Amino acid sequence: MVSLDEAVIARLETRGERFEILVDPDLALEVKQGKDVDFEKLLAVDTIFKDARRGDKASLEHALKLLQVNSFEEAVRKIIRKGEIQLTTEQRRKMQEQRRRQIVNYIARHAINPQTGTPHPPQRIEKALEEARVNIDIHKSAEEQIPAIIKALRPLLPIKFEERRFAVKIPANYAAKAYPVVIKFGKPEKEEWLKDGSWAFVMKLPAGAVDELFRELNALTKGDFETRML
Secondary structure (H helix, E strand, O other): OOOOOOOEEEEEEEOOEEEEEEEOHHHHHHHHOOOOOOHHHHEOOOOOEEEOOOOEEOOHHHHHHHHOOOOHHHHHHHHHHHOEEOOOHHHHHHHHHHHHHHHHHHHHHHEEEOOOOEOOOHHHHHHHHHHOOOOOOOOOOHHHHHHHHHHHHOOOOOOEEOEEEEEEEEOHHHHHHHHHHHHOOOOOOEEEEOOOOOEEEEEEEEHHHHHHHHHHHHHHHOOOOEEEEO
């Protein structure tokens, strides 16, 4: 368990009532991001409070009813994920950096420059975010913030979201090693193992991801693979 001195308060207000728990700040941040953690290390005490500072405990039965969950662990997750965590300054900085990287990577992978038909380099996206003075919300996912961010970036950066459908054929001597590389980008729409041992497949991906996949396949096969846009 995290010590009381190191714990912070996670708080959720619902239906006119407040529920608080004492949590490890780093592990709570992971729960906030949808990760699973060790509950014994997460909590300072196995208690839901009305007011943690005063030690005013809430009835577990009443808390479960208002939070609309069936167990203490579900209640803890909901309080953290839906509520607020009293993060330290350093944690806020780290979360801000992480969310910023997620947004930059999302745009680089899903969007292209319509003037050139190629993805924007991450450095260019970073610069545009700074110039547009985009405010990144650490409590919202990257995907939730993309529409507003794209609207702010468009006066500075030509952006178009586009998907591409393509076919690839990989020779037998590289096919087995190429399979896990391809699958991490997504599941092919169609695939076939040919008589000569080569692997052929059809996929649809965001434009930026297509270039990224082709770079990885090029490095793996030393350029020995075939592609065709559909």
